[in-house]
Amino acid sequence: MIEIKDIAKAFNGKEVLKGISGTFKQGEINIVIGGSGTGKSVLLKCIIGLIKPDAGRVLYDGRDFYHSDAEMKQAIRREMGVLFQGGALFDSQTVLQNVRFPLDMLTNMSEAEKHERAEFCLERVGLAGTNDRMPSEISGGMKKRVGIARAIVMNPKYLFCDEPNSGLDPLTAVKIDELIKEITDEYEITTLIITHDMNSVMEIGQNVLFLHQGLKLWEGDNTSIAHSEVPEMNEFIFANKLLRDAAQ
Known part of the structure; x- marks a missing residue:
């Protein structure tokens, strides 16, 4: 919860958020x-x-x-897991590399463990078999799915x-x-x-x-x-x- x-929150004196609960x-x-x-x-x-x-x-x-x-x-x-607007994938990385990025940055998991976890998340969002594809090679909807897989890879x-x-x-x-x-x-x-x-x-x-x-x-x-x-x-x-x- x-x-x-x-x-x-205000920016330059302009109130943007006024006591939200x-x-x-x-x-x-x-x-x-x-x-x-x-x-x-x-x-x-x-x-x-x-x-x-x-x-x-x-x-x-x-x-x-x-x-x-x-x-x-x-x-x-x-x-936390975050799905940013547009997916916010790294264009220079494969689908699998995008998904495992949080694991690379924030965990001490082995290479095999990170690979297995990233593959599992891709399967969970219906993208099994897309590991080596680049973001430029997939549709907008698939990019969102990759973004969701990355957002849940850390079990948030x-x-x-x-x-x-x-x-x-x-x-x-x-x-x-x-x-x-x-x-x-x-x-x-x-x-x-x-x-x-x-x-x-x-x-x-x-x-x-x-x-x-x-x-x-x-x-x-x-x-x-x-x-x-x-x-x-x-x-x-x-x-x-x-x-x-x-x-x-």
Whole structure:
């Protein structure tokens, strides 16, 4: 479980996050939604330690990340798996090398152990037999799968996904959603997804936070969204639907 308490962040005097609090439960798909510029990505970076918030706390199963010593922070980081927007693969490395990269950097496993673990993760995401292919030789959806394999190779307790369906066709996006849900259920991971895709929210979102202009205006499960009385969220959902209809 991850708890965020009163997270605030400003850049050059402009408030981007204004006291965001929430709880992301273990074994569930937690989703943060909102339009562009609402602070979603900044919040994610504050949670995983890429940006230090100006105020607030981030608790990983009760461990206060920003009030921990270097050893504890490193231990928490090793329990994180991150799927970056676009996959963020190394173009000069093979699929297998990309997946085993965290093992090379953060473990003392033998070469055989790292190879076996990376192969297992590739098989888990449906990419068996792609070890020697380069990122330029695979599709966008396959790159996302490689990114997921790399994110889970360290057996994380916490999985973070930044716009996992960005740039994907609707069918591939559904498959990526299903894969993230399967992995969350199978390994009882605390999963946090940053997205603007309402299809993902309605299909797999179990706990949803809506951000608007740096504020959390709504929180609930995906079955409650239709009954929201928050005008800003209703407008966001309506605009999202118009975009989906136009793309079809």
